[in-house]
Amino acid sequence: MSEHMKLYEVFIRSRRGLDHKHVGSLHAEDPQQALEYARDIYTRRSEGVSIWVVNSSDITASQEGDCESFYDPHDDKPYRHATHYQLPEAVNNM
Amino acid sequence: MSQDVPQAELDELEAQFQARIDAEEKIEPKDWMPEAYRKNLVRQISQHAHSEVIGMQPEGNWITRAPTLHRKCILLAKVQDEGGHGLYLYSATETLGTSREELVQALHDGVAKYASIFNYPALTWADIGAIGWLVDGAAIVNQVSLQRTSYGPYSRGMIRICKEESFHQRQGYHIMMTLMQGSEEQRAMAQDALDRFWWPSMMMFGPHDAESAHSARSMKWKIKRQSNDELRQKFVDQSVAQAEEIGLKIPDPELKWNEERGHYDFGEIDWEEFSRVVSGNGPCNRQRLQHHIRVHEEGQWVRDAIAAHEEKKRQRAGKAAA
Ligand SMILES: [Fe+2]
Ligand SMILES: [Fe+2]
Numbered sequence: 043m044s045e046h047m048k049l050y051e052v053f054i055r056s057r058r059g060l061d062h063k064h065v066g067s068l069h070a071e072d073p074q075q076a077l078e079y080a081r082d083i084y085t086r087r088s089e090g091v092s093i094w095v096v097n098s099s100d101i102t103a104s105q106e107g108d109c110e111s112f113y114d115p116h117d118d119k120p121y122r123h124a125t126h127y128q129l130p131e132a133v134n135n136m
Numbered sequence: 137m138s139q140d141v142p143q144a145e146l147d148e149l150e151a152q153f154q155a156r157i158d159a160e161e162k163i164e165p166k167d168w169m170p171e172a173y174r175k176n177l178v179r180q181i182s183q184h185a186h187s188e189v190i191g192m193q194p195e196g197n198w199i200t201r202a203p204t205l206h207r208k209c210i211l212l213a214k215v216q217d218e219g220g221h222g223l224y225l226y227s228a229t230e231t232l233g234t235s236r237e238e239l240v241q242a243l244h245d246g247v248a249k250y251a252s253i254f255n256y257p258a259l260t261w262a263d264i265g266a267i268g269w270l271v272d273g274a275a276i277v278n279q280v281s282l283q284r285t286s287y288g289p290y291s292r293g294m295i296r297i298c299k300e301e302s303f304h305q306r307q308g309y310h311i312m313m314t315l316m317q318g319s320e321e322q323r324a325m326a327q328d329a330l331d332r333f334w335w336p337s338m339m340m341f342g343p344h345d346a347e348s349a350h351s352a353r354s355m356k357w358k359i360k361r362q363s364n365d366e367l368r369q370k371f372v373d374q375s376v377a378q379a380e381e382i383g384l385k386i387p388d389p390e391l392k393w394n395e396e397r398g399h400y401d402f403g404e405i406d407w408e409e410f411s412r413v414v415s416g417n418g419p420c421n422r423q424r425l426q427h428h429i430r431v432h433e434e435g436q437w438v439r440d441a442i443a444a445h446e447e448k449k450r451q452r453a454g455k456a457a458a
Contacts, residue, residue, distance in 0.1 A: 059162035059288050092164065121210045122217075124302035127310045133378045136273075136305055 049098040050076040052083075054090035062094050070095075157358050162288040165231040173357055176350065177287055178232050179248075180359060182239045185225035186250035188218050190424050194258040195267060203261055210307050211264065217304065221297050228289040244429050246416070251275075253336050255418030262315055262322075262329035268308015270330075270337040270375070276301050277371045278341070286358035309378065316382040323383070330379070331387045338402075339410050341368040372400050 047069040053062035065084050070076035076095040120126045149168050163169055192215050202208035226236055242248035253271055283294045315326040342364040345351055354360040379386050390403035
């Protein structure tokens with residue numbers, strides 16, 4: 043049956059003020075049904091106050107294998123971090 | 137939209153909304169909210185976004201003239217961060233149903249404001265130090281407080297931004313410290329930068345609480361969590377020791393520790409200068425806005441090219457399907 047139904051990724055906001063977090067996926071006929079299934083599958087113990095469902099096919103993902111060419115330039119920039127700057131003890135809480 | 141809802145129901149919705157805020161819960165984009173709350177947020181967050189973006193100009197001005205390659209890399213990274221902060225904030229504004237185009241248009245029309253501090257020029261390399269130390273320092277005081285703002289996307293944006301800000305202030309202070317360890321001229325240059333940037337930085341917190349147009353309601357809705365004067369006091373208290381540590385003198389003859397209050401007393405801001413700059417007549421207001429408009433217009437061909445490329449892809453996909 044699943045070959046006829048679309049795959050949805052499910053994101054749940056566990057508490058107001060927090061980001062939605064990916065929790066898993068499921069098959070459903072349409073977004074409304076996906077929401078209801080997500081409610082039944084992922085929030086049986088009040089894990090969330092808000093659910094997002096997104097067609098898996100709508101997600102474009104970076105590949106971990108491309109890591110080096112994709113992220114590499116970031117590692118040789120220690121000056122982007124606060125700890126790079128040595129300040130006197132008295133003002134170091136800046 | 138809300139015109140169709142009967143008043144009794146509106147009152148009920150508003151009571152629920154306020155109860156949620158009083159309970160320290162966040163408001164999220166799809167929640168019901170009073171129109172005035174939405175408007176207030178759009179105004180404040182977009183003003184904040186514009187400030188991040190316009191703020192790139194005075195600092196960007198020094199990227200090609202940084203004294204060492206290392207300082208150049210740092211400044212480039214900082215200015216890049218500020219552009220990113222603008223994007224976080226524009227997208228937080230967009231969750232309220234206002235488009236990016238509308239926001240940029242409002243800036244270009246002079247309807248939307250940005251922080252007045254960026255209407256002052258960065259004249260010397262020491263100004264880059266003063267801006268990082270004081271302007272980012274003041275912004276951090278404000279943004280740390282706003283991490284607890286009632287609107288979820290704004291609050292989360294602030295948390296992300298505060299994490300990235302941590303190096304901005306330190307690199308600025310490090311520039312000032314290095315200059316203060318240098319020659320007579322370098323020390324004078326650092327002091328001069330502090331002299332020019334101190335009061336405009338103090339103005340960043342806005343008018344006194346009693347005169348602040350939006351304050352009372354913003355506090356009730358917890359859009360703002362601390363008043364302008366409270367935040368300004370915090371900024372003064374932290375800056376004094378930082379200046380003293382490297383031998384700089386804050387240009388305020390009335391600055392004095394008040395044992396009783398447990399805070400520094402300080403002099404009055406020149407409010408005439410404040411309203412002159414806010415109303416468009418600071419040293420660089422026109423230049424900042426014109427530059428933004430010019431770059432936006434010059435970038436039109438890029439947006440056109442992206443749209444044309446998308447169209448071509450769509451047509452190809454159409455042909456392949458047919
Ligand atoms: Fe920033
Ligand atoms: Fe910054």
